[in-house]
Amino acid sequence: MAPANAITGWILAGGRGTRMGRVDKGLQPLGDTTMAGHVLARLRPQVGAIAINANRNLTQYQALAGPDVAVVADHIGGFEGPLAGLQTALLYCSAHCTAQGDTALVLTAPCDSPFLPPDLAARLHAALVANDADVALAVTMETDPENANAAPYRQRHPVFSLIRANLLPQLEAWLATGARRMEGWYHTLSVAEVLFDDAAAFRNINTLEELQRHAPEATAATSAPMATGPKSATGTGTGAGSGSEAEAGAGVGAVTATGAGAGTGAGAAAGNGDDNNPLPVDQALRLIAARVAPVAETETVGLCAALDRVLATDIISPINVPAYDNSAMDGYALRGADLPNVESGAHPDAGAVTLTVAGIAYAGRAFAGKVEQGQCVRIMTGAAMPAGCDSVLPQELAAAIGSDSDSVTIAAGVIAPGANRRFAGEDLALGGVALAAGKVLRPADLGLVASLGIAEVTVRRRLRVAFFSTGDELRALGQPLDDGCVYDSNRYTLFGMLARLGCEVIDLGIVRDDPVALEAALRTACRDADAIITSGGVSEGAADYTRDIMALLGDVAFWKLAMRPGRPLAFGKVSDGDASAWLFGLPGNPVAVMVSFYLFARPALLRMMGATAVAARPLLLRARAATAMRKRPGRTEYQRGIVAPGPDGAPQVRLTGAQGSGILSSMTAANCIVVLAHGQGNVAAGDMVDILPFDGLI
Numbered sequence: 001m002a003p004a005n006a007i008t009g010w011i012l013a014g015g016r017g018t019r020m021g022r023v024d025k026g027l028q029p030l031g032d033t034t035m036a037g038h039v040l041a042r043l044r045p046q047v048g049a050i051a052i053n054a055n056r057n058l059t060q061y062q063a064l065a066g067p068d069v070a071v072v073a074d075h076i077g078g079f080e081g082p083l084a085g086l087q088t089a090l091l092y093c094s095a096h097c098t099a100q101g102d103t104a105l106v107l108t109a110p111c112d113s114p115f116l117p118p119d120l121a122a123r124l125h126a127a128l129v130a131n132d133a134d135v136a137l138a139v140t141m142e143t144d145p146e147n148a149n150a151a152p153y154r155q156r157h158p159v160f161s162l163i164r165a166n167l168l169p170q171l172e173a174w175l176a177t178g179a180r181r182m183e184g185w186y187h188t189l190s191v192a193e194v195l196f197d198d199a200a201a202f203r204n205i206n207t208l209e210e211l212q213r214h215a216p217e218a219t220a221a222t223s224a225p226m227a228t229g230p231k232s233a234t235g236t237g238t239g240a241g242s243g244s245e246a247e248a249g250a251g252v253g254a255v256t257a258t259g260a261g262a263g264t265g266a267g268a269a270a271g272n273g274d275d276n277n278p279l280p281v282d283q284a285l286r287l288i289a290a291r292v293a294p295v296a297e298t299e300t301v302g303l304c305a306a307l308d309r310v311l312a313t314d315i316i317s318p319i320n321v322p323a324y325d326n327s328a329m330d331g332y333a334l335r336g337a338d339l340p341n342v343e344s345g346a347h348p349d350a351g352a353v354t355l356t357v358a359g360i361a362y363a364g365r366a367f368a369g370k371v372e373q374g375q376c377v378r379i380m381t382g383a384a385m386p387a388g389c390d391s392v393l394p395q396e397l398a399a400a401i402g403s404d405s406d407s408v409t410i411a412a413g414v415i416a417p418g419a420n421r422r423f424a425g426e427d428l429a430l431g432g433v434a435l436a437a438g439k440v441l442r443p444a445d446l447g448l449v450a451s452l453g454i455a456e457v458t459v460r461r462r463l464r465v466a467f468f469s470t471g472d473e474l475r476a477l478g479q480p481l482d483d484g485c486v487y488d489s490n491r492y493t494l495f496g497m498l499a500r501l502g503c504e505v506i507d508l509g510i511v512r513d514d515p516v517a518l519e520a521a522l523r524t525a526c527r528d529a530d531a532i533i534t535s536g537g538v539s540e541g542a543a544d545y546t547r548d549i550m551a552l553l554g555d556v557a558f559w560k561l562a563m564r565p566g567r568p569l570a571f572g573k574v575s576d577g578d579a580s581a582w583l584f585g586l587p588g589n590p591v592a593v594m595v596s597f598y599l600f601a602r603p604a605l606l607r608m609m610g611a612t613a614v615a616a617r618p619l620l621l622r623a624r625a626a627t628a629m630r631k632r633p634g635r636t637e638y639q640r641g642i643v644a645p646g647p648d649g650a651p652q653v654r655l656t657g658a659q660g661s662g663i664l665s666s667m668t669a670a671n672c673i674v675v676l677a678h679g680q681g682n683v684a685a686g687d688m689v690d691i692l693p694f695d696g697l698i
């Protein structure tokens with residue numbers, strides 16, 4: 001078979017188009033066709049077959065490409081980036097390509113690179129064969145446009161690669177760790193780099209402005225004859241990633257960290273989540289945060305019912321609060337210009353003035369007249385400032401009050417002009433954002449909304465979370481405790497943690513280590529819930545079917561995390577027909593289930609509830625260690641602690657005693673978790689450590 005025939009051209013058009021305002025990039029007009037149209041035209045002569053990998057507007061792509069081109073959506077949903085696109089390519093190839101086994105090859109090209117070289121396939125193929133590599137990818141020499149004197153550097157373009165289709169199992173294993181960057185996976189393969197002279201051929205178009213600018217050139221390019229001719233390949237190596245959006249937007253690494261409690265500290269090595277390379281906590285947090293999204297549905301509820309719910313839309317203040325300038329004190333409203341001049345005399349009485357009381361202003365009953373020079377008004381806290389007045393003398397600061405309360409004497413320097421006056425709108429300004437969407441409504445927020453005269457608010461619907469315990473050894477309350485059995489405590493801890501978060505809970509009970517029962521429970525949970533929390537069965541036990549069934553029903557990664565407790569964790573999406581739910585498979589040990597919940601499930605559930613990233617992040621504080629603490633570097637440890645004021649009044653923390661992950665009493669005794677960072681070693685008494693206080697967390 002001629003090399004070109006063994007190659008399936010795979011146009012990566014499944015991105016979100018984030019940098020272009022979320023438009024479907026491939027369908028953006030460019031010259032005489034669309035961006036994907038150019039890529040198609042340039043790839044077609046180079047390959048045996050061609051397919052477009054798109055996640056939106058599949059019909060339009062089909063119309064653009066014609067009937068001989070397959071249009072294929074990602075196998076895993078959620079716009080997971082080019083590596084998911086590549087997985088789809090390899091799956092597609094195993095089912096549809098004429099070539100199979102060693103000879104089947106996929107050539108990827110992003111839909112936003114309309115100037116790709118006409119000899120891309122030929123040169124990558126020559127290098128792949130010459131080096132007996134898994135992948136051949138394009139490299140260019142680039143110079144820094146900001147610094148003409150800087151040395152040129154090698155730029156790898158992983159989205160322009162020729163890859164063996166039989167690498168599907170390796171790719172799937174890699175994806176199962178949650179990793180999504182093309183370059184990351186390529187580091188595990190043998191890669192041949194091919195240096196192309198024409199760096200401009202790999203330009204990708206990221207903005208509408210660039211699209212317009214390149215239009216004339218693009219039109220010319222499609223009609224130009226295609227040059228061919230392989231050049232020599234260079235060996236394997238590493239380099240920087242391509243600037244293509246397809247790659248940049250793909251990796252979960254592009255998502256900002258979610259947070260506290262991660263504590264990887266300096267020197268956290270990148271792990272992929274297996275036994276030998278446990279995944280650092282912050283990486284797992286990022287992987288999870290990159291996938292979950294808030295539920296879309298909202299509801300409008302009365303103010304009291306909104307407590308602990310998540311605000312769905314900004315609350316814009318319909319009024320100024322306070323609505324009018326008013327007094328902060330009971331006393332005398334006056335004109336600042338009438339105050340005695342501090343400089344006017346050495347004798348304390350020298351600068352005193354006496355003002356005539358012209359009337360009285362109550363909260364809710366304003367003084368209607370105008371205050372003239374030399375006058376003041378007796379005023380109560382909250383009463384509107386009388387016209388002409390800008391300052392209030394608290395009554396206890398008056399030097400003297402006339403016998404009929406008809407005058408008040410003020411000494412020099414007692415108050416400054418403008419004192420004790422509250423301005424209209426100083427709390428909340430008319431038209432301003434009083435509360436922003438994503439706020440978890442607390443008592444102060446209810447009060448603030450009420451101060452605006454607003455009786456109802458729009459909140460996200462409650463999150464529905466199903467949960468169950470797994471394990472044949474578990475007994476429900478009320479059952480006799482047979483030999484070798486334990487009462488199911490995790491379901492009660494989970495109930496408490498979920499209820500505190502304000503979730504609608506669906507308790508699916510204890511599920512035996514039986515594939516049929518586990519599958520039924522997961523399918524039910526998928527249909528009824530947004531998220532599923534299970535405990536147990538995520539480690540390696542011989543009797544555990546949990547992992548197999550989770551994997552069967554969804555795209556679930558089983559990680560080993562660099563943390564203790566809570567080392568094993570399953571996370572992913574399980575589906576039943578159209579229904580799907582995010583699954584958090586927490587470890588069975590009773591402390592591990594809680595730590596994993598607070599660390600991973602809680603922030604993700606809060607994000608799904610619509611809370612802002614900041615609200616979802618647990619708060620870490622510092623406290624002094626009262627005693628030494630043993631700690632092994634290379635994993636984050638979550639020890640149970642009791643924090644209290646030390647001899648100097650500053651927070652001081654001691655451990656609760658035995659820290660085994662089965663010792664639930666360590667959690668009940670604790671009022672905080674001591675978070676010992678990934679890189680940290682033993683802690684000496686007196687060292688400062690991070691703590692996660694339970695108040696606010698649980």
Ligand SMILES: Nc1nc2c(c(=O)[nH]1)N[C@H]1C(S)=C(S)[C@@H](COP(=O)(O)OP(=O)(O)OC[C@H]3O[C@@H](n4cnc5c(N)ncnc54)[C@H](O)[C@@H]3O)O[C@H]1N2
Nearest residue numbers: 469471487488489490536537538539540567587588589592
């Ligand atoms: N060979 C290895 N063994 C284990 C590893 C490992 O990495 N390699 N990890 C250990 C760690 S760490 C944990 S944590 C556990 C997690 O195991 P599973 O998630 O598979 O949980 P189970 O085996 O089902 O149960 C563990 C433990 O917890 C008790 N349990 C479970 N559910 C409940 C419940 N609802 N209420 C009360 N107690 C429960 C269960 O009886 C076990 O004692 O794996 C280690 N092993």
Ligand code: MOO
Nearest residue numbers: 565566567592661
């Ligand atoms: O997660 Mo396990 O609890 O570390 O013992």
Ligand SMILES: [Mg+2]
Nearest residue numbers: 537539540541
């Ligand atoms: Mg187990």
